[in-house]
Amino acid sequence: MSEKIILLRGRKVVGGRAEGEALVTHDTISGWGGIDPMTGTVIETRHELRGQSFKDKILVFPGAKGSSGWSAMFHTARLAKTAPKAMLFTTMTTKVALGAVVVHAPAVTDFDQDPLAVIETGDWVKVDGDTGLVEVTKRG
Amino acid sequence: MQLTDQERAMLDGTEGAAKQKAMELLVRYGEALGAERLVDTNNIAGVPGSSNLFLRDYYKDVGNSYEAIYSLFDLDSDEVVSVPKVSAYSCHLQGGMDPALWAEQGMGRDAFEHFQKDEAEVAGHGIQLLKTCTPYLAGNVPVKGEHCAWMESSAVVFCNSVIGARTNTEGRESTSAAMLTGKIPDWGFHLDAYRRGTHHIEVEVSVDDVFNWGMLGYFIGDAVQENIPVVTGKIGHANLIRHKHFGAAAASSGGVEMYHVVGSTPEAATLEMAFGSRKPVDTIRYGKRERRKVYETLNSVGTNPNVDYVMLGCPHAAIEQIWEVANLLEGKKLHSSCNLWLFTSRSVKAVADANGYTKTILGAGGLVMTDTCSAIGRTMPQGTKVVALDSAKQTHYLPAMMGVEAWFGTTRDCINAALTGRWSGEAP
Numbered sequence: 255m256s257e258k259i260i261l262l263r264g265r266k267v268v269g270g271r272a273e274g275e276a277l278v279t280h281d282t283i284s285g286w287g288g289i290d291p292m293t294g295t296v297i298e299t300r301h302e303l304r305g306q307s308f309k310d311k312i313l314v315f316p317g318a319k320g321s322s323g324w325s326a327m328f329h330t331a332r333l334a335k336t337a338p339k340a341m342l343f344t345t346m347t348t349k350v351a352l353g354a355v356v357v358h359a360p361a362v363t364d365f366d367q368d369p370l371a372v373i374e375t376g377d378w379v380k381v382d383g384d385t386g387l388v389e390v391t392k393r394g
Numbered sequence: 395m396q397l398t399d400q401e402r403a404m405l406d407g408t409e410g411a412a413k414q415k416a417m418e419l420l421v422r423y424g425e426a427l428g429a430e431r432l433v434d435t436n437n438i439a440g441v442p443g444s445s446n447l448f449l450r451d452y453y454k455d456v457g458n459s460y461e462a463i464y465s466l467f468d469l470d471s472d473e474v475v476s477v478p479k480v481s482a483y484s485c486h487l488q489g490g491m492d493p494a495l496w497a498e499q500g501m502g503r504d505a506f507e508h509f510q511k512d513e514a515e516v517a518g519h520g521i522q523l524l525k526t527c528t529p530y531l532a533g534n535v536p537v538k539g540e541h542c543a544w545m546e547s548s549a550v551v552f553c554n555s556v557i558g559a560r561t562n563t564e565g566r567e568s569t570s571a572a573m574l575t576g577k578i579p580d581w582g583f584h585l586d587a588y589r590r591g592t593h594h595i596e597v598e599v600s601v602d603d604v605f606n607w608g609m610l611g612y613f614i615g616d617a618v619q620e621n622i623p624v625v626t627g628k629i630g631h632a633n634l635i636r637h638k639h640f641g642a643a644a645a646s647s648g649g650v651e652m653y654h655v656v657g658s659t660p661e662a663a664t665l666e667m668a669f670g671s672r673k674p675v676d677t678i679r680y681g682k683r684e685r686r687k688v689y690e691t692l693n694s695v696g697t698n699p700n701v702d703y704v705m706l707g708c709p710h711a712a713i714e715q716i717w718e719v720a721n722l723l724e725g726k727k728l729h730s731s732c733n734l735w736l737f738t739s740r741s742v743k744a745v746a747d748a749n750g751y752t753k754t755i756l757g758a759g760g761l762v763m764t765d766t767c768s769a770i771g772r773t774m775p776q777g778t779k780v781v782a783l784d785s786a787k788q789t790h791y792l793p794a795m796m797g798v799e800a801w802f803g804t805t806r807d808c809i810n811a812a813l814t815g816r817w818s819g820e821a822p
Contacts, residue, residue: 319649322545325565348562
C-alpha cells in the first residue's frame with residue numbers, strides 16, 4: 255500500500271523542525287480558561303477537543319480566541335512539558351503569534367492550501383518552521 | 395522588521411541587558427506577526443512579574459525572585475537580568491487575591507505574604523497598582539487614536555471600540571517588554587485599515603439594558619469569532635456599563651477585539667464609515683429566536699435551582715453598579731445558605747466605602763472585594779456548587795474552570811437568588 259503524502263507551503267512564524275501526529279480542530283482555542291497547562295488538555299465547555307491533550311502533537315487549528323492570558327498559558331504548558339510539538343494555524347492574531355513565540359516550537363501560517371481541510375487527526379506531519387514547508391502523510 | 399536607530403541600540407544592548415532581552419522578544423513577536431515596524435507606546439497595562447506556585451517552584455533553582463521571573467518568563471530570556479524601573483507609563487491589571495479579604499477567599503498566609511512582596515516589587519518598578527480588569531474605570535483612560543499596549547480582552551475591546559484608542563490584545567510577555575522599551579509591534583489595530591468592520595449585525599429585538607447587551611455580545615462573539623462586527627438596528631441606551639458587558643462577552647465567546655455600533659462608537663458615525671472600503675462578508679440578524687438560543691446556551695450548565703453563591707462584578711463593577719446593588723440589598727439579609735461577593739477595583743471601592751455602599755452590602759451579608767474575581771483568583775466561598783451570575787463572560791469561564799453549575803440572568807435575578815437561595819430568572 256503506497257502512502258499518500260501532501261505538501262503544504264506556508265510562512266514561518268517560529269523556526270525549527272518537528273514531526274509528530276496531528277491533532278486537528280476546527281474550533282478556535284482559548285488559552286486562559288480554555289486549557290489546563292498542567293496536562294495540555296482542552297477544558298472549554300462545548301469545545302470539539304474537550305478532554306483531549308495536545309501534548310507532543312502537531313496542533314492544527316484556526317487560531318486563538320478569548321483571554322489575553324493565551325500566551326502565558328501556552329508558555330506555562332511549555333514549562334510543564336505539555337506543549338504541542340508544532341503549531342499550524344490559519345488566522346493570525348497577536349494572541350497566537352505571541353503564544354507561538356514563547357512556546358518555542360516551530361509554527362507556520364499563511365498556507366497555499368487550507369491545513370484544516372487537508373490534515374486530519376492522526377496524520378503524520380513533518381514541520382519545517384524556517385522554510386514553512388509542511389509534509390503530511392495520511393493515516394493508512 | 396525595520397528598526398529605528400534607537401530601537402537598534404536597545405537591541406544591541408547599549409541600554410542594558412533587560413531592554414535588550416525585551417527588544418529581542420518584541421522583534422521575534424513582530425516577525426511572527428509579519429509586522430513591518432514597532433510603534434511608540436506610553437500606555438501599557440499588563441501583569442508584570444506575577445507568579446503562581448507553579449512558576450515559583452519551576453524557577454526555584456535559579457532563585458525565584460521577582461527579577462528572575464520577569465527575566466525568564468516575562469521576557470522569555472535565557473538568563474536572569476537586572477530589571478530597571480519601567481520607562482513607559484504602565485499599570486498592573488487584576489491580581490490573585492483581595493489585599494484585606496484574602497482569608498475569606500481561602501488564601502493562606504504564605505500566599506498573602508508572597509502577594510505583598512510581589513506588590514512591593516511592582517510599585518518599586520514604577521508600575522501603577524490599579525489592580526483591575528477595568529483600568530478605564532480606575533484612572534487610566536486613553537484618548538482617541540492613542541497607541542496602547544493592553545492585556546485583558548475586555549479592556550482591549552473597550553479601549554478600541556468605545557474610546558477609539560488603539561491596542562491589540564497583548565499578552566503578559568509583550569506588555570512586560572513594552573513597559574521597559576515603550577515599543578510594541580505596529581500591526582493590527584494600530585493601523586487604520588485593520589479597524590474597519592467585517593460583519594454586519596442587524597439587531598431586530600430591543601437591546602437596551604445590561605442583560606440584553608451582554609447576551610447580544612455573547613451571540614456576536616460566537617457568530618464572528620475574531621472578526622469586527624458592525625451593529626445596527628434596535629440597540630440603544632448605550633452607556634459605559636452596557637458596553638463593558640457587551641465587549642467582555644464578545645471577547646469570551648469569540649475573539650472580538652473591536653466592534654462598531656453605528657451612530658454610537660467613535661469610528662462609526664455612519665455604516666459607510668464603519669466598513670470603510672471593506673464589503674461586509676456576512677450579514678447576521680439577531681431576533682427573538684437568536685436571543686432565546688443565547689439565553690439557553692448561557693443557562694445550559696445549570697440544573698439545580700438552589701443557588702449558594704452570587705458573584706457580581708465581571709468585569710469589575712463601576713460605582714453605578716455598586717450603587718444599584720446596595721439599593722437592592724438595603725435593609726435586607728441574604729438567605730442563610732447563600733453568599734454574595736461583588737468585585738471591583740480599589741479606586742472604585744474607595745468611593746463605595748465613602749458612600750456607605752460597602753457597609754450596606756456587608757450589612758446584608760455580602761462582601762465587596764477588589765483586585766481579583768472568582769475565575770482569576772480561582773476563589774469561591776467554600777462548598778459552592780451553584781453560582782448565579784449577571785455576566786456572560788463569567789458564565790462562559792467559571793463553570794469550566796471551577797466545576798460548578800451556573801445561572802445567568804439580570805442583576806436583579808442574581809440579587810433575588812441571593813435573598814431567597816433559589817434561581818427564579820426567566821428567559822426574555
